[in-house]
Amino acid sequence: MNIAVVGSINMDLVYQVPHIVKAGETLHSTKHEMFFGGKGANQAVTAGQLGADVNFIGNVGVDVFGEQALQNLQARGVNTSAIKKVGLTGQAIIQLADSGENSIVLFAGANFLVTTEQIQAERSKIEASNALLLQLEIPMPTVEFAASIAAQKGIPIILNPAPAQEISNSLLSKVSILTPNETELEVLTGLKTETDAELYQACSLLVQKGVGAVVVTLGEKGSYYLNSHEHGRIQANQVNVKDTTGAGDAFNGALAVGLCKGHSLKESILYASEVAAFAVTQMGAQPTLPSSF
Template identity: 40%
Template sequence: MKKVVVLGSINMDMVMETDRLPKVGETLLGDTIDYYVGGKGANQAVAAARIGAPVSLIAKIGDDTFGSKVYQHLKQEKIDVEAVSTEKNIFTGVASIFKLKEDNAIVVLPGANMLLNEVDAVINEKTTAQDVFLTQLEIPLETVKKGLALAKEAGAITILNPAPYNESVLEMLPFVDIITPNETEFEGLLGRTLTDPEELEEEMLTWAKTHQTQLIVTRGSQGISYTTANDVVTIPAEKVAVVDTTGAGDTFNGILAACLAQGKTVAEAVRLAGFGATLSVTKLGAQTGMPTAAEIEHFAQ
């Protein structure tokens, strides 16, 4: 059976609700604090597993309380955590998220994530030509590049979510079948700012003619656009009551990978992943709102 292999980060997200951010030197009283398992690797793995795809996660945690909680949580989500290793004398990645009424601000401490280096043997063991390999940029960039190259060599479908953006992505493109930037990250790929939606679609068309890598751009409230051989297709976003946008992009990427592993076309995978991302923003927390296949099917009707 085809599976999704995710190489990426794991964090414990601490979400603190407050009316505003403190000024330098100021102390504020917040409202609430919640703890959620996060990190782009863990988020995308959970999103894929929630809709029924077999998922293996390659990641690293610290030998602390957060690491133990994260590990048990991922097992409960039915993710293969055999390749989630524990690093001694360092903390599990942590993200402090300040949740405001209409936005958020985030500080990330990578911790054990930045020690995820030796992946050759694990990827060779976990990845086959039948699989979909998904990764992001919250771990060492050389590890990302190595992982993509090994997965491509194995014949897997390779997906790169280029977030947080780094210009070294351009060196990875020969190993990437599908790249999934948001609009800002796509501007990073181009090396310039785009002025309007029409220009974005023109640049996407140019991309399709000059690159072998399939381009899918997530555009928030404007929906999702992807390239075909001669065109750009845009799927408008559905209107919902937005509670928290944290993790929407990860939900999209995880479901996209899972749908491709299940044999769906890119068009169908993008449509279903878009529905899943829309559902995810209706609840607080990156993983809390990640839907099941049944919930996506119901929403799509």
């Protein structure tokens, strides 16, 4: 299981609050913690803990956060030889409500300095992979270039389209599995996503544009998937939620591992759902996973 990840690396600054702050409101945080994050790093750490050989292409800053982030990835078994140091390390300022829900402000930092030239220099790591994991916390041209390299070699591409934004039909046509949440699916299609019928219509539109399969993550409501020959809903495991930060990333990392193991799409989603369910019972976006996975 050789998985390439092109994406973001952040330091997460987490503030526990009674509820997500409203406009004009000032709240006292009851607790402050720092965790390693970034959608790319979260997915890489998950896949690495599940037994994959992970090569990461991205950036950290020339600062203390950057050095700490590199050491963390290395300690989790992620190959960091293609990670450059430039600018300031990306940060996520996270409000974590007592309910477990969160609100996030991103500072892109070094993540937005990941270039197509950097990807070209490390293209052999993508070409040698069994799957490529992508997200949208780095510049879109860089994402598109990395996808084109994988597509030329017939390597499966899993794209987590977050943060929500428009995606070109050219990129969509290269994606093997697209993993939006409800909000991201609405942005991509302009359609409502509240019922299964609406999910079917929105996912079908993306498949018509060339996406191999769409897997919609629905939080506590589980997930919905559709490809050219099957569709359905998978229920979420009922757990004691502590922190939903990074749950989708854990899902994506595990989904890639399941597919690389040769599991079917549905089997891989069930596996990813189990991993994500465990992740939300822990604090931080990169929890240590039990060996039972």
